[in-house]
Amino acid sequence: MRTIVILLICLLGIATGCKKIMPEAPEENELLDGPVDGLSSQEKIQFLKGDVAFNDEVFTSQTGLGPLFVANSCGTCHAGDGKGHPFTSLTRFGQTDSSGNQYLHVGAPQLQNRAIPGYTPETLPAGVGFSKILPPANTGLGYLDAVSDADILALADPNDLNGDGISGVPNWIHPPAYCQERANTVSHNGKYIARFGKKGAAYDLLQQTANAYNQDMGVSSSFEHYDTYSHLDMDPEVSNETVNNVVFYLKALKAPYRRNADDADVRSGEQLFMTAGCDKCHTPELKTGASSIAALSNKTFYPYTDMLLHDMGSGLDDNYTEGSAKTYEWKTPPLWGLGLSKASQGGSYFLLHDGRAHSIEEAILMHGGEGFVSKNYYQSLPATEKEKVIKFLESL
């Protein structure tokens, strides 16, 4: 019915208005959510089930939401699987060093600022420092998941032996018992390499997902069943099947496609990106090992991350530790999809962990610590050359 009305309006000759009424469907290469090519029909079905659970399943107090929570569906914070907005941030507090969290009795580490009727939401205790983080894009996660520990370690240089001022390190954690060991996983003193989240503190997508249900929505599962309000273990409110479908969905989300890769300015921008040493952390090319999803096995892909933690200087210190990550350390974020992120963030950029950078250039200029030299190189470029770097980044 609506379509007919719109068509009629168009026929009446108000042609200029029609574009506004009927937004053009985005081009395939501008969409972030969709599966990788080459899934089996079985896998496509699981992807769709995970898609529904992730985007459409809105929890209520009847289906397990809360009592304390931050949002009622994954899709609220991860709309279209793109980067999130300051309205969809998470707040964590009370963990300033490796001695642990001194504020567990008042709701740390994560703030649940909403509650179902009859319950009181958490508030930040007076005087405590807190860290606010924005959701990253969820695209291409299956590729990052399938990189071998050995490949990640090959990029690490903890003692900066090559003397370039850059010393990426993995985040070493004790994964929860329900996580399955990766093939050929590498372990040091009982700790394993974690790789998801902005400080890279989640071992795999199951841990990330089970935690999100539990901490972000107050929904318990057989994996994570501790209730943040009662401090009791709860019966599952979401099935293992649903959790596994969501994990599969995340793994099978395609990687963003490049746009304008052959443009002359984009190509010189790419050269400048290398000369500035951006690629020392934003590693252009990685490869997957064997994956249980055939479409992801032994593939070369272009995420622009080394999945390692770097000292980014005091300006980006959030006074919060996770796993072995220090307060000033962040995992290099993938840059793929950067040029598309504006659309998912409501038309403006909110970059870096807390969205403080409102343009790509601002994000670059806020690089300190191990990124300082690289940032200075960018800053010293003439305006026309800077523009090329930005054009390149927008093409990712």
Ligand SMILES: [Ca+2]
């Ligand atoms: Ca619950």
Ligand SMILES: [Ca+2]
């Ligand atoms: Ca809490």
Ligand SMILES: [Ca+2]
């Ligand atoms: Ca180095």
